[in-house]
Amino acid sequence: MAYSAVFAMMVGFGIALPDVNQILKRINGKLFPFGWLKLILGLPKLTHYRMFALGVIPEYHGKAVDSLIYRALYESCFSPDIRMEINYVLEDNGPMNNAIIKLGAKPLRRYRIFEMPVS
Numbered sequence: 001m002a003y004s005a006v007f008a009m010m011v012g013f014g015i016a017l018p019d020v021n022q023i024l025k026r027i028n029g030k031l032f033p034f035g036w037l038k039l040i041l042g043l044p045k046l047t048h049y050r051m052f053a054l055g056v057i058p059e060y061h062g063k064a065v066d067s068l069i070y071r072a073l074y075e076s077c078f079s080p081d082i083r084m085e086i087n088y089v090l091e092d093n094g095p096m097n098n099a100i101i102k103l104g105a106k107p108l109r110r111y112r113i114f115e116m117p118v119s
Helices: 021-026 037-045 065-077 092-103
Strands: 005-006 014-020 048-056 083-086
Touching: 014 065, 021 037, 048 065, 065 083, 065 092
Parallel strands: 048 083
Antiparallel strands: 005 014, 014 048
16 A cells, blocks of 8 residues: 655655545444554555645646656556546546546546525
8 A cells, every 4th residue: 555645855745644434434433442453454455545635836737747746656556456536526627627537537427516695
């Protein structure tokens, strides 16, 4: 199991963590009395990762830094049985969606923000 964080010459970063929801589902979310032990013992066997944070400073937007960070994270976790999910990219975020598609990932969910005036 690898915890991955990549920092690209201090112009950007990406963080991917193991998806502990796989284990929590098996123990029905109950950590006591022995669920915590199953959680700790199950961590090395995890095969799903979630990339939940990516940031690039504005001066480097559009210069493929995000793609390089995605690639580095993927390569640091790569194994045929590893699956990485890139979370919470809004559907109207064209540059991020393009980078993900160019890396060969396929969209599974569509995230939208709806707005409504409150009066």
